Amino acid sequence: xxxxxxxxxxxxxxxxxxxxxxxxxxxxxxxxxxxxxxxxxxxxxxxxxxxxxxxxxxxxxxxxxxxxxxxxxxxxxxxxxxxxxxxxxxxxxxxxxxxxxxxxxxxxxxxxxxxxxxxxxxxxxxxxxxxxxxxxxxxxxxxxxxxxxxxxxxxxxxxxxxxxxxxxxxxxxxxxxxxxxxxxxxxxxxxxxxxxxxxxxxxxxxxxxxxxxxxxxxxxxxxxxxxxxxxxxxxxxxxxxxxxxxxxxxxxxxxxxxxxxxxxxxxxxxxxxxxxxxxxxx
Amino acid sequence: xxxxxxxxxxxxxxxxxxxxxxxxxxxxxxxxxxxxxxxxxxxxxxxxxxxxxxx
Numbered sequence: 480x481x482x483x484x485x486x487x488x489x490x491x492x493x494x495x496x497x498x499x500x501x502x503x504x505x506x507x508x509x510x511x512x513x514x515x516x517x518x519x520x521x522x523x524x525x526x527x528x529x530x531x532x533x534x535x536x537x538x539x540x541x542x543x544x545x546x547x548x549x550x551x552x553x554x555x556x557x558x559x560x561x562x563x564x565x566x567x568x569x570x571x572x573x574x575x576x577x578x579x580x581x582x583x584x585x586x587x588x589x590x591x592x593x594x595x596x597x598x599x600x601x602x603x604x605x606x607x608x609x610x611x612x613x614x615x616x617x618x619x620x621x622x623x624x625x626x627x628x629x630x631x632x633x634x635x636x637x638x639x640x641x642x643x644x645x646x647x648x649x650x651x652x653x654x655x656x657x658x659x660x661x662x663x664x665x666x667x668x669x670x671x672x673x674x675x676x677x678x679x680x681x682x683x684x685x686x687x688x689x690x691x692x693x694x695x696x697x698x699x700x701x702x703x704x705x706x707x708x709x710x711x712x713x714x715x716x717x718x719x720x721x722x723x724x725x726x727x728x729x730x731x732x733x734x735x736x737x738x739x740x741x742x743x744x745x746x747x748x749x750x751x752x753x754x755x756x757x758x759x760x761x
Numbered sequence: 762x763x764x765x766x767x768x769x770x771x772x773x774x775x776x777x778x779x780x781x782x783x784x785x786x787x788x789x790x791x792x793x794x795x796x797x798x799x800x801x802x803x804x805x806x807x808x809x810x811x812x813x814x815x816x
Contacts, residue, residue, distance in 0.1 A: 489793070489814075490778040498776075512779035515795065539813040614815020639812075685815075716816060736816045 481760035482507040482529035483753070486545060488514040488536045492738040493749070497533070500749035506757060513545060514538075523552045531760035532556045533752070535734055539567050539612060542734060557756060558713035558733050565710045566733035570611045570646050572710060575731075579709035581702065582727040584720075589645040592632035598647045599628050605650040608632075610642055614732075616683035618642070621650065651727060653720040657682045658693050660700075661737065661748055662707040662715045664755045667700045669746035671739070673718075690739035702726045714752055762804050766790040771804060782807050 483501060485508055487494045494510065501508035509529060513536065532549055534556050536542035546560045558566070565571045576583040587598035599606050599622070608620045608631055622628040635642045660670040676687030684690055693699070703717040706728040716735030719726045737748040762771045769787035773794065777783070781794045783804065791807035 487778075488780055490781045494778070495776065510778060514780060537814050538811050539815065541813075612813065614813075617812075617815070732816045734816050 480506055481531060481757055482509065483531055483533055483756050483760070484508075484527070484529040485510045485533045485535055486513045486542075488512065488538055488541055491537065491736065493736055494535050496738075496741070496749040497535070497752060500747065500753045504750065504753055504757075506753055508753070514541065518545070518548055520548060520551075523548065523554075525552060525554060528554045530555070531756050533756055534558060534563070537734070539614070539733075543567060555760065557759060558715075559711065562711035562713045562715075563733050566715060566731045568611050569609055569730065570644070572731050573646075575709040576706060576728055579705060581706045581709055582725065584651050584727055584729055585649040587645075587647040589647060590643060591645075592629070592636060595632050595645040595647060596625070596628065598645070599625075602647060602649050604628075607648045607650050608635075609646045609648060611644050611646050612641060615685040616681040619681060621680050648729075651720050651722055651729070653722055655680075655682075657718055657720045657729075658699060658726070659690075659740065660693075660695065660703040660717045660719070661735065661740065661746075661751075662703055662717055663748075663751045664712070664714075664758070665704065666751070667695050667703050668751045669740060669744040669748055670695050670699055670703075671743050684736075684739045690743040692744045698726060702728060706731050714755065764788060764790055764792075765806065773802070773804075777802070 534542050534546050543563050546556045546563055549556050550560050565575050573586050589595040589598045605623045610618045620631045656672045656674040660667050670693040671690045672693045673682035673688040675682045682688040706717045707715045710731045716732035718730040719728045764785040767788040777794055783792050792804035793807040797803040
């Protein structure tokens, strides 16, 4: 039986559930807190990382750089560096989805408030401004009109340069919910509806969105697998929205969380992840 | 271990992991579990959410 090493910084319910799932399956899983360590870029102790590494750092940049280091030394990491780069950046994800022919909301890129206003005029209001890197619905802005957009853009101009890469997206006409599907390898193991909390347009469960079981229909399965394949191979949370013309995918998440989805769906998502790692380590 | 905010005792769960965030049951202050210079399990005030945190 292969051994798994799980890297983490701040363990959440998910990491503890993965440890428990490995125990239930008699799989050796070593959990390493990696935040307070240091690493020699020229040399690592490969044996320390077992047969396969599960990257579960909550900090995206920490996870990205550590994965790069391990992969450079031939360690197998899930998700891999390519997947982490693409899934961690909304613009790179959208480009991958477009290339793969996966329906995705119309999105514009601009670098200045002037360019952004021109793009928003073409998209029409309401529209959504998102940071290219970020999670949990942080700094997502729904702008209903020109004035609101100008205010958001002015604020962003005073922020770190990454926030001046303007990712501007049409506001998709959808019910007050979206779908989060869990892709593990080549399977969609579960899906939930994320229903917006009262008064909120965002559906993120970290913003009070409620998780309800969503049947994995043929349509959900096909589009989510295609979206995951567009990003690479591994474990992903694919987000899609229901529109009059069918499903559109707006995000593919790396290092996905599932604390609300396990009780909502009754699916043992961590066990599926452990099975996938065992298979992948062979 | 004592909460620096309210001096209440903070008990760690038996399956606690390094890096885990624990909360003071009395005042709600958050602490991160870490290993101190002496190699002992200890707590320190938790860092607020980082800009790149998330899934």
